[in-house]
Amino acid sequence: MREHHHDFLSWTMNPASAATAEWQLPSGVQARWLDYGIVELTPATAAADALLLSCGVHGNETAPVEVLNAILADIAAGKQALRCRLLVVFGNLDAMRLGKRYLDYDMNRLFNGAHARQPEAREAARAARLEQAAADFFAAARGRRWHYDLHTAIRGSVFEKFAIYPYLHERPHSRAQLAWLKSCQVETVLLHSQPANTYSYFSSRHCQADAFTLELGKARPFGQNDLSRFSGIEQALRRLLAEPEQKLPDYRDGDLPLFRAKYDIVKHSEAFRLHLADEVENFTALPDGYLIAEDGDQRYVAAGGEERILFPNPTVKPGLRAGIVVAPAQLPAD
Ligand SMILES: [Zn+2]
Structure with a gap:
């Protein structure tokens, strides 16, 4: 059991782990193995807010996987405070093992029920499982609900770090979330104007979470990431985990350049x-x-x-x- 504490990812991928489905970390945090690559952490004292952090939905986007694994290790070691419920999802494990974006079908086009139309793709069952994990997790939420789906882009970007805000239908955009994205050093936000089959659209639409796809820089293989380039998001996530009630300066129009999808x-x-x-x-x-x-x-x-x-x-x-x-x-x- 000791090795769980510094490498959650390996632990959640190990078939033997299901046997020890629930255990208490030295910090008092309760950890629960839900499935391969899916772990839920519950603080020792009651917490209302719920945060879903996902990574590796594209298997070759490795830096966010490394960042989240490091945060989990620090929670386990008692070096990182946790004051909200936390669900961590390592998305496409089979593609991650092979260093590929996907095996049969782009997983981030299979949410919102689209998996049912691609039953032969290996990603389909996994996308359905990830939807279920999000739905179960947020159904038990009593406070705020956040989902940040962490990606790195295939190509360079004029704005190295950007967020995609899923189409909200009738719901208003959250200025508090835009302020938080600014604190992550996100440089611009794309406001989507139609539904999409992405993980963040699913949790936004079906779980009423404040959900975003975050593009955090260029994808590189495991071990070749310059993690210092991800320090903005890592520090912001660590602050959120420790202090979900944090007050950030109000978002004012123009604080971030915003874009809207005009046409495909x-x-x-x-x-x-x-x-x-x-x-x-x-x-x-x-x-x-x-x-x-x-x-x-x-x-x-x-x-x-x-x-x-x-x-x-x-x-x-x-x-x-x-x-x-x-x-x-x-x-x-x-
Ligand atoms: Zn991606």
């Missing part, structure tokens, strides 16, 4: 051509009139000079999104 560039056929360099960074500005892509007769042309490109990927299968055009946005009046 869809690859309809193999004739699709993206007129951007392979290494173009996320949030690269698109000059007014710039021909972004063409697909047979269809042309995607930038307008206004303030649009930017996000997640360009011309290698997707026809019918799928090959990029998002975003534009500056304001918080809607609540």
Whole structure:
């Protein structure tokens, strides 16, 4: 049992661990093994707030895995205070073992029930399990509910660290959450304008959590991450765990540049051509009139000079999104 205390990830991946499903850490925190890569920690004294931290939903995005494993080790050793309920999810374990983004299907397109349409993909059952873990965890929440799904991007980015705010339907955006993201050194926030099959959309929509996908820099293999680049998010998470009641300065309009997804560039056929360099960074500005892509007769042309490109990927299968055009946005009046 001793080895659990410094490497939760290995422990949660070990089939023998299910046998010791619940135990008390020296710090008094109660730890519960829920499934491979899923562990719940409950403080010794009653806590109302509930925080879900997930990582490795894309298996090659290793830095957040290392950061969360280090935080867990410190909680176990009594070096990190815990005053909220905490669920830690290591997402795509099979892909993580192989250093791949995914094996059969991008897991972060399989939430919100989409797993049922890809039953043959190895990621489908896992996405369903992760939904269930989030639903169970937040169903028992008596206070605030937070979910931060930690990622690193495939490509460089003009804004190295950015957050994606899932579409909220009728709910207002949380200024307190924007203030917290600013304290993480997140540089910009994309406000989504439609539902998505991501883990953060699922917990936002179905668990009423303040949920975000956080893109924290470029993906590198295990052991090759410069973890100092992640210190902003790590310190902010540690403060949140120790002091969920913390008061941050109020968020004021303009504190963070905000963007809204304007439209998707869809690859309809193999004739699709993206007129951007392979290494173009996320949030690269698109000059007014710039021909972004063409697909047979269809042309995607930038307008206004303030649009930017996000997640360009011309290698997707026809019918799928090959990029998002975003534009500056304001918080809607609540
Ligand atoms: Zn990712």
